[in-house]
Amino acid sequence: MIFKNARVITSKGIIETDFLVEEGKIKEIKKDIVPKDEVVDLSGYYVLPSVIDGHTHFNSRFLGAREVIPTADDYKSGSEVSLAGGITSFINFIDPAKEDPVGSAKSEIEKASAQSMTDYSFHLIVRQGEHIKYLDEIFRLGVKSVKVFMAYKGSMQLDDENIMKAMRKVKELGGVIAIHAENGDVIDELQKEYGDRDEAVYHALTRPSEVEEEAVNRVSMMAYLTKAKAYIVHVSSPNSLKIIESWRKKGAEIYGETCPHYLVFDESYYYRPDGKRFIMSPPLRSKEMRKELVDNLTRIFTLGSDYSGYMSVYKDKALSYIEVPNGVASTEFLVPTIMNLMFDGFISPEHVAEITSEDQIKLYGIKGKGFAVGSDADFAVIRREDWVVKDWHGKMDHSIYEGVKFKAKVVRTYLRGELVFEEDVKGRRKGELLKR
Numbered sequence: 001m002i003f004k005n006a007r008v009i010t011s012k013g014i015i016e017t018d019f020l021v022e023e024g025k026i027k028e029i030k031k032d033i034v035p036k037d038e039v040v041d042l043s044g045y046y047v048l049p050s051v052i053d054g055h056t057h058f059n060s061r062f063l064g065a066r067e068v069i070p071t072a073d074d075y076k077s078g079s080e081v082s083l084a085g086g087i088t089s090f091i092n093f094i095d096p097a098k099e100d101p102v103g104s105a106k107s108e109i110e111k112a113s114a115q116s117m118t119d120y121s122f123h124l125i126v127r128q129g130e131h132i133k134y135l136d137e138i139f140r141l142g143v144k145s146v147k148v149f150m151a152y153k154g155s156m157q158l159d160d161e162n163i164m165k166a167m168r169k170v171k172e173l174g175g176v177i178a179i180h181a182e183n184g185d186v187i188d189e190l191q192k193e194y195g196d197r198d199e200a201v202y203h204a205l206t207r208p209s210e211v212e213e214e215a216v217n218r219v220s221m222m223a224y225l226t227k228a229k230a231y232i233v234h235v236s237s238p239n240s241l242k243i244i245e246s247w248r249k250k251g252a253e254i255y256g257e258t259c260p261h262y263l264v265f266d267e268s269y270y271y272r273p274d275g276k277r278f279i280m281s282p283p284l285r286s287k288e289m290r291k292e293l294v295d296n297l298t299r300i301f302t303l304g305s306d307y308s309g310y311m312s313v314y315k316d317k318a319l320s321y322i323e324v325p326n327g328v329a330s331t332e333f334l335v336p337t338i339m340n341l342m343f344d345g346f347i348s349p350e351h352v353a354e355i356t357s358e359d360q361i362k363l364y365g366i367k368g369k370g371f372a373v374g375s376d377a378d379f380a381v382i383r384r385e386d387w388v389v390k391d392w393h394g395k396m397d398h399s400i401y402e403g404v405k406f407k408a409k410v411v412r413t414y415l416r417g418e419l420v421f422e423e424d425v426k427g428r429r430k431g432e433l434l435k436r
């Protein structure tokens with residue numbers, strides 16, 4: 001199949017070209033390929049190749065004080081949401097059983113292989129020091145990254161000693177470590193101080209940006225000392241980006257990821273009647289900080305959706321801000337958000353290609369993806385068009401993006417040269433485990 005007249009967004013700029021796809025792979029990239037087979041004319045469209053969402057929590061759960069709350073989407077519906085958003089690969093977090101992280105990893109890989117419409121891989125959450133000894137075996141399964149939490153005291157939070165140990169092990173194994181950077185002890189104290197309140201804004205008041213910035217600085221120092229390759233997930237404060245950059249200048253291999261919701265919304269949303277639906281951690285920041293984050297996008301290394309969608313019943317009915325399951329469903333709007341910022345001149349096409357695909361490929365050591373001869377022909381076809389979010393894919397019964405205006409719309413998604421999304425997800429093609 002020949003795709004003609006595409007405007008492909010790459011780290012070398014927007015390239016106007018044709019490309020030939022054979023057996024799912026890109027065979028040739030050049031202008032004016034002579035048509036002999038089937039031709040798809042992409043005149044007037046943008047092509048964003050091989051978008052990887054390195055941060056999803058499909059088929060996951062939130063451990064509340066009273067109950068365990070499941071995320072709305074599993075690998076099937078989650079991968080459909082991804083395709084609808086132009087994303088062709090995701091990396092999901094495995095939240096392992098306390099006793100058997102290897103068994104948890106095997107079972108998640110099996111479930112995704114049975115259900116996923118996109119390609120997939122995994123990071124393992126190291127919930128406790130005990131899990132570190134299983135990492136050799138986990139890496140052999142193809143899971144080559146781990147995540148640690150500096151927040152969620154009493155459940156996920158790992159102390160500095162074990163973070164250092166996890167970093168050394170990941171360094172030894174040649175992987176990468178992701179960090180949720182917020183000071184969990186300080187948050188716990190602030191929550192006690194404010195008490196059990198109903199209003200969503202207390203979520204932001206008990207997790208001020210300084211709590212994130214301190215943790216970012218502390219864990220960057222640990223990455224510097226252990227020489228581990230590390231990245232900080234869901235950076236919400238522009239100051240954190242500057243801190244990360246200063247440690248990188250010193251020689252640390254540390255990077256920052258941000259998520260679409262920090263670029264679109266600010267903390268004023270916590271004052272809305274549906275404010276609890278906007279609760280995620282770290283929280284939304286002030287109008288000024290959101291603006292500054294957008295102005296500092298050049299300092300961002302990757303973009304991840306941090307999919308953690310919970311049905312409205314769990315969000316709205318929670319008795320206090322502390323009990324609201326943390327997380328939102330941004331996956332379908334990741335590409336529209338960043339393309340919007342590109343059309344508005346806040347980010348260059350080169351950098352869009354890097355943070356959505358090329359830097360992810362480097363960071364996670366992914367093979368066979370990206371816009372190059374020999375790679376899988378994975379790409380989103382995007383039209384410049386004004387539209388307002390009225391509907392979405394997957395199982396979520398609400399979307400924080402309802403009513404948001406975008407200038408870019410994903411109209412088609414191709415996986416290995418096959419049309420897998422056009423208004424709805426097509427075919428039964430199963431995803432494959434990413435090679436890393």
Ligand SMILES: [Zn+2]
Binds near residue numbers: 057306
């Ligand atoms: Zn996350």
